[in-house]
Amino acid sequence: MTDKNKPAAPECGADMIVRNLVAHGTTHVFGIPGAKVDRLFDALVDSPIETVVTRHEQNAAFIAGGIGRLTGKAGVAIATSGPGASNFVTGLATANSEGDPVLAIGGAVKLADRLKLTHQSMDTVALFQPITKYSAEITSPAAVSECISNALRFAEGGRPGAAFVSTPMDILSMPAEGKVLSGRKVPTAGAAPAEAVNEALALVRKAQRPVILLGLLASRPDVADAVRALVATTGVPVIGTYQAAGAVSEDLSDRFGGRVGLFRNQPGDQLLHEADLVISIGYNPIEYDPWLWNVDNARKIVHIDVVAAELDTHYDPAVELVGDIAASVRALAAQAGKLPRAPQLEEILSQYHATRLAALSGARSTSNTAVHPLQIVRELEPFVTPDVTMCLDMGTFHIWLARYLLSFRARQMLISNGQQTMGVGLPWGIAASLVNPAQKVISISGDGGFMMSCMELETAVRLKCNLIHMVWVDQAYNMVEMQEKKKYGRGSGVEFGPIDFAMFARSCGAHGISVQSADGIAGAMREAMEIEGPVVISVPVDYSQNHLLMKPLATLGETSAAA
Template identity: 30%
Template sequence: MLLNGAQILVNCLEEQGVRNIFGYPGASILSVYDALAGSSIRHVLTAHEQGACFAAEGYARRCGRAGVVLATSGPGATNLVTGLADAYMDSVPLVAITGNVPLSQLGHDSFQEVDIFDVSMPVTKYGMIVKSASEIAPAVRRAFALAESGRKGPVLVDVPSDIFDCAAEYEPVVPERAVPPSPDEESVAAAAEMIKRSSRPLIYAGGGVGSAGAEKQLLDLARLIKAPVTVSYMGIGSCPPDYEKYLGVLSDINLKATEAVSECDLFITVGARFNSRFGAFNGIRRRRVPLLQFDADRAEIDKNLHASHAVVGDAAKALDMLIPLLAEKEEAEWVYTSLPDVAEENRGTRIIRALTRAMGRDVTVTTDVGLHQEWAAHNAEIYSPRRFLTSGGLGAMGFGTGAAIGAHFASGDVCLVITGDGSFNMNFNELTTAVKHHVPLVVAVLNNNALGMIRKLQTARKVKGSGVNSLYLNVDYAALARAMGARGVTVTEDEDIDEAIDAALDGPLPLVIDFRIPINTGI
């Protein structure tokens, strides 16, 4: 059938099963909005393109399918870049569709012209510039295939505005879903031999566990070989916190997890990346502990830490093949069992524990970035993958509210946003999106009137008098919420946390709770 480019684009999105997209209109993408008006796809208008990209990320992180974001040319497209970088670093499937100036005006410094293809190249898995209407369908289909296969990530499709109005033939197709790669049998057998030779294996689980749906296999393996389990920020929920050997998030403040890393004689990683953030990895390198690495992406093998042996392929398939090759191990003695849990205890950590318990296991938690992210990672009780969404690799402040909106559209969940006043200041405008679309959010602002992480770092560096770590705002976030059409409640420093939370949750959503905490909390 003969359709214009915008209609072809929308039909291809429907082919892929897309039901929700996030975006902000502009002149270069208006033809797509015309085509959307007659489609089955719901467009969620956000307050800012960055919020739209974070929402598309939240959607993808929660359901596992690619999120879709739309933006116009120039500043609309450049406003996506932080979200694209975040998706790239955390391996989140995303398809970004940008309009651009007409084809004949490309390269002429036209109004709102930006070479978003080149700008986004370092932070996307792949990018395409579409130069004819007949290229739209192949480009969109390829974008979804690339975003959702292998190590997942964001793909950009940039379309000059006049191409949307050109006609081309369109034939619908049934998309083929990517088949997760199967690991090599010999490689799995060698992994089994390494585990058999170990006496104190330790498992480190990352986001690849949830991405592969391998959480059951991971727990079965841990129980079989009597292994403690620690997780990355992306891996929260991969192992339930009621597993008797669950150690929580691996970080420098988690004494049990770091001690277990120093004791283990085999470090087993499943779907996890390594970076310089935590000193525990340096201990692995220094002690030359054998590293057994499971990952879907061959490019991740030997990156930052040398793998003694690697199994490349889908984590669920790999563990399904591995477990029958192993026998139950005997219990080993570990020093970490005598150590206390995470040492840090303050009003912020107590608020997070109380909130997640009050809202139950079916809540999806998103966070922004700062001290509250660290507190949430160690104190939110998360029992399944895809229910703790945070900006891990990039550490993008302002992520949480947009991500929660997207997560709700993916699942219907009530979402809890854990944020700080510094982070919330960056994207609180997305609260209007939640109000407009009746998204059931609870936004917990841990308000210390400071940039807590910066204050902590400057205190450690003995920097005095700079003033950049104090906000000096005393913003009434409850009043701000009410001005935007949401409910707002303030909880002062001396109020009982549990009573205040119960009272606050007894009412309609969205809700912002402005928790006042001392300025030096956690410092």
């Protein structure tokens, strides 16, 4: 029983951090405790925030990144000092590249020990500076609110990304006073200046073959709505990077020319090549190198983003609309009007839709023991309804899915193409399940990527995530192998041994299903959709057609299984 006469313990640095997180609206934190940060974990027990213990700090950062992408609010991850904090590196680099708001809090040795050769001493602030928007250490209890609130602002403001805060062990336990600074709204920019919008309008009206290129920030729900209004008003053909998936609605699918990324050989690349004006919306060059799609610099560019363009020889905008992206796009749409359709572009659009359907319907495996990637895509398509979120890991499979599986809801499909990080699929799936617990989530990985974060399957079981995770099995790092074979005629260092993934799933408390042929995929998916909690489905994949993913642009006119 609590002694009512006992004076309350004075508030400490850890309590002040938690108060700021609560004020900010944080609902979950993800991580692993340790001696240097256990005071913070103890303070979380008495808060409304749910602490989710993960099996690896990297995955804690991945899950926090998924929360950030889906909600726009920074996901929060916590780890102890030294290797605990350094395990955040890949997760924060990924979030920063992908524009996902994340706050990572790492423990540290006492202030007096920072320069000593004591265990778990590490200059984590310097470690994270190159890969975050904000990296700082709290050096006084009086600075807790300032540091945490500013870290959250940096993570969520402008082009979102990662922030890191180091919390020395003694700071967490010291008495702390002061007001909570988190929770207030970050001032938002308005539309780009009218003068810049008018300059852009002049270019749009003069253009004979305009094309819209969507980037990651175009898939934010508010920006996607504005993009749809612009496409509907103008009729301009639109394509997207992998991260822009879902920005175009189904009623505008005839204007959609597919996704571009990695290899310059898609109908969308043809559209860009034929364009005399490219309107880029929420695009970051890390998503798809400008030198690949703007080969000869023969087209003008209108850059619409929350930040000014990072200039490149192949990305030198004629006009920049810098401000709130949705507001700037709406301002452009309000005055642009219907634009004439260019025959060259319309032909490419028609070809894209016909080739995609032909490839899906005609895909057949050459193996008796494995399934063609497009057979899997074809069987998955009916299950990816508007209320299902899909999270893709990194590997050759994600190219097949990004090119051929359509989605029409903003942020319905999460894809990494900035750092091209393996292992994100399952953690992002957990994040999606937490954001929308009543909806099904489908996450997909190769067998290589799955084993980089598979330990979080137990976390998904513990959280009762409504998650289906599909593993495409070929016992190799096939995306690397594909490129090695193109360069050297053979693969090297890419093969590994088999794992019974259905048995592994059951050992973690999840359901496991092994599929042996294309005919079994739909049945396995129907079974999984009816099961409460995590399900793992393994499918053997025939990647013998992977070389077609790098087929040169010049041969795109041919109907093939991999346009």
